[in-house]
Amino acid sequence: MLETERLILRNFKPTDIEDYWEMVQMPNVGPRAGWPAYTEYDKAVERLEKVQCVTPNLFAIVYKPDNKMVGSIELMDCKVDRYSNLDIEAGAKEIGFVLNEKYWGKGIMTEATKAVLEYAFEVLNVENIYIGNARANIASGRVQEKLGFKVVGEVKNYRIWVDGTPTDFIERKMTRVEWLKNK
Numbered sequence: 001m002l003e004t005e006r007l008i009l010r011n012f013k014p015t016d017i018e019d020y021w022e023m024v025q026m027p028n029v030g031p032r033a034g035w036p037a038y039t040e041y042d043k044a045v046e047r048l049e050k051v052q053c054v055t056p057n058l059f060a061i062v063y064k065p066d067n068k069m070v071g072s073i074e075l076m077d078c079k080v081d082r083y084s085n086l087d088i089e090a091g092a093k094e095i096g097f098v099l100n101e102k103y104w105g106k107g108i109m110t111e112a113t114k115a116v117l118e119y120a121f122e123v124l125n126v127e128n129i130y131i132g133n134a135r136a137n138i139a140s141g142r143v144q145e146k147l148g149f150k151v152v153g154e155v156k157n158y159r160i161w162v163d164g165t166p167t168d169f170i171e172r173k174m175t176r177v178e179w180l181k182n183k
């Protein structure tokens, strides 16, 4: 478990289902992160059960003022095929996140990602962390920029954005040395 001023980052629990279902149905949430919005409650239950058991560094984000599960953030092995133009180091990790749309714009994901970076670099001693966003995903890019990730490449026409137009994938990275220097 990780804790910040406003957030608790912990494992998902079966009792998160109502908050999870609320978030995964949102048409502006999953599709911006590359997966379709859920339309069936049972599929959300199934997914929640699966992620609780098999995903080690996947955190449910609880917003303390509302005692509500509002998002998720994962530190995972870097999906090298996603960064196929880069020479990804062994042991590199990648961060992915989504937040309930009702909670956007309060600095929640910046706060959550900072806690995960601290954990990854200072507890797990990870050396390199990658993150990326569709160019059209301004909010995600801004979170990454605010935290100090540096642009290291891009993949042209990575995928079709939610408005139907092609969008590039902006690739960013932070090293442990940079984290320790800038914190």
Ligand SMILES: CC(C)(COP(=O)(O)OP(=O)(O)OC[C@H]1O[C@@H](n2cnc3c(N)ncnc32)[C@H](O)[C@@H]1OP(=O)(O)O)[C@@H](O)C(=O)NCCC(=O)NCCS
Residues within 6 Å of the ligand: 028, 029, 030, 032, 033, 097, 098, 099, 100, 103, 104, 105, 106, 107, 108, 109, 110, 111, 132, 133, 134, 137, 138, 139, 140, 142, 143, 146
């Ligand atoms: C990306 C996401 C997690 C951001 O979460 P958040 O808690 O709202 O982010 P924060 O509040 O910490 O920061 C968002 C920043 O983007 C800025 N922003 C958001 N939309 C913007 C826009 N259209 N134009 C310019 N800036 C924008 C905000 O002003 C803020 O920057 P600031 O602090 O300098 O003002 C959230 O929008 C989300 O869940 N999106 C859908 C899923 C997703 O895109 N996941 C990432 C896939 S790469």
